[in-house]
Amino acid sequence: MAPGDLSTLLVWAAATAFTIALFAYSVDLARIADAAARPRQAARTAAAAAARVPAMAGAPTVGVASEVAVAQATRTSDATPPTDAAGAVGRSARAEGIARATGLLGVVLLFTGIALRGVAAGRWPTANMYEFTLVGTFVVTGVLALLHRRRAIAFLGVVVMGMAVLALVLALRVLYIRADAVQPALQSYWLVIHVGVAIAATGVFTVAFATSVLQVLSAARSEGRSRLLAPRSGRLRSLTGRRVTGPRFAWLEQMPGAARLEALSFRLNAVGFVLWTLTLIGGSIWAEEAWGRYWNWDPKEVGTFVAWVVYAAYLHARTTRGWSGRRAAYLVFAGYAAVLANFTVVNLFFSGLHSYGGIG
């Protein structure tokens, strides 16, 4: 089998692995939601469990508020195998294990697929939209695997794996083109640096975006706001159960707090922003060598600039009184939308100097 075909096969395999991981994370999330949705029942179970293993969990004495007991029970279930009575409450260790293992397998498969693609084309595999999507997905899932090294956040897993599967299938079905050498304009080591850094930045921004979504949901729930999907008419009444304050979102209470998520999102966005700046500078140096202008207001350059400015606004908003937290997160959404639009809309609907996508 030719390396190019083998590469395609491996990418399909990676997409499959990510699908399994997506399922496993969903199961994990469902379990967490389930446990959080029945606090009374959980409290009873927890009290029983706590009574059985007092030494291990350092359980509070009988008579403490049930919330404390719930928190205690969740922590207990972390430490005990799922066969234990307390293990049925909260996260599913088995689902989480499967999710992590298949996620990691997918990352390895995808990496091999990308490497073989490079071998088949005889060059660095970041020259068209198909390859950009593959490498971007690799970075995103790699960052997720890194974040989940110590503790898995099921929601983040669901979002990132969902996006990864979607991106890979889109890449294979829509963006795919034959592995081939590139035109003279792309024959430069800057293809490795500029595009590589851009992909890494996109990947990091993706995880940061998912974290910010989680942060906003979490903050909304803890503050009792449910405006996100509040039913305005009878037609939407069926969505009542999906309000952030409703039972369907009870799993949010098992997540790290909004402040912690915001801090995580910021750290990721800070790394992404520096990489994005490097993308801009590297692109300018390459443009100077290839086109004789370091800046030409090409649609791609404009898109990159807009995203950069929005993320700069985000960094400022974080330190501005009255703008930190939820409002800053909205700027993350805007910035990420700009990053995505810059990759999709600009590549497909605008013609400019960056028209290398490979899609007619």
Place this chain on the structure above:
Amino acid sequence: MSGYRPEGLDDTFSTGASEVPVAPTTTTSDAARGIGVVGWLRWGWRQLTSMRVALLLLVLLAVAAVPGSVFPQRGQDAAAVARYIEDHGAAGELLDRLGLFDAYTSAWFSAIYLLLFVSLVGCILPRSRQHWTALRARPPRTPRRFARFPAQGEGSSSDEPRAVAERAAAVLRRRRLGLPGYRVDVHDEGAGVWSASAERGYLRESGNLVFHLALVGLLVAVATGQLLHYRAQVLVVQGEGFANAQASFDSFEHGRAFDPGDLVPFTVRLDEFESRFDPVTLQSRDFTAHVTVTEPGGAPAAATIKVNHPLHAGGAKLYLQGNGYAPVVTVRDGAGEVAFSGPVPFLPEDQVYTSRGVVKVPDVSGGQAQVGLVGYLLPTARQGGPEQWFSVDPQPEDPLLVLAVWSGDLGLDEGVPQNVYTLDESGLTQAMDGDGPVTRYVRPGETVTLPDGLGELTFDGLRRYVALDLRRDPAVGWVLAFALLALAGLAASLFVPRRRIWVRATPGEGDQSPTTVVTAAGLARGDDVGLAPEVERVLAAVLGGSGPDGADPVGRAAAQDAGG
């Protein structure tokens, strides 16, 4: 630390060190009323340099940058703009008046970024002054109570308070991982209490300021480049050359501060042009122009120009921007005189180099018409049917010229500059025969007669040509330097932790003496996951080996969330 802070900046680091809680800053429009012009100006300046306005301007800048990629821009494609205005009539003209076709030089776009830079300078300069003072200042004194700090710890030691404080100072001063240690002061607080106050990470604020000032430098460098640059385009046929002078360029534009008389008069000759294409997809794989460059006073030197590898000559860079074929033709008029002879560049229109061009033949003998030959060059011609020809390969395997013949007045005598690639058909009549327009097919080496006694045309051969862009921008090195400086500053401002740590040693009371109670607290700028571990590390090192109690400092840092 009561220094300058931009309006609206939420900075618990600066305020957290002082004992008083943060009071909301008292500048509202109410305060500004009735204080005259100066008061209003001051109020306006405070607003402009405030965080909120900076934020607003950033968002505005992002929004204002979008229309320029939606509408065609004169700077990139003037023809597309003209087409757009023609297609959209009054709406197009309105958009033009609003500057949407020159979006990035328009008044509204310039206003936004200039205001942003004024806001930036107004914010950064006072901060730089303040940071300059802070750089030479001592760490803030140890606060009386540690309870409100995000990271805390405590333990006990059997050593004297003074010895503990000095050991803490030594621990904090130590370099770690090659990075400078803390700047530390040891204080005698009276009643036997000693403390150490420490601060590190001044580079964080330095980086922040360097980043913003480098952006100003970047803007100035770009503007300087605009003033001093020149850009020219020239088309060179194989075997021919050009001198770096305004007269030899097809197009030339330069900044206001550049004098075209300062062009360094080097010459470039195109010796050969090589191209390679993928045999299956026909995609281009390599273009190389072999040239001979002669700098003033220098000997001719061979060089190559490739895409991504411009040639440096006379302070300018030469970029390979395009290439194509120039058929060499000779046209004799009806009287047998040579009316035209030479290469005519044809512009490629597709991947297989189907190229369009015009041969404009002047009248040389009396009583002859001017002749315009317009048509296509097919590098590798194949016949698809009667009168149906197309090219199947970009390489010249089997070239064919397909020409329609026009005669009359080409307008060559008026001396008005005209586009050499198009034929203005007004004042011309097309040669016809019984079936319709006459088309002449001619291969290299062949001669065909032109209809209506217009003479004959010989296709002598095919040469390559290259389109070169020349550009000089003396500020480009500065642009790069400021961009890299901004990147370095940005990385420092985001990743260097700025921390303050205090350690206090208090003599134990009652039956605890002679033990010393050691407490520690930490404060960081922004989110700093490393702060709590750092406080614990320092405390452990201070207490290390001083007793069974000391080995196990109680860190309370983890229990406290850094807060919103």
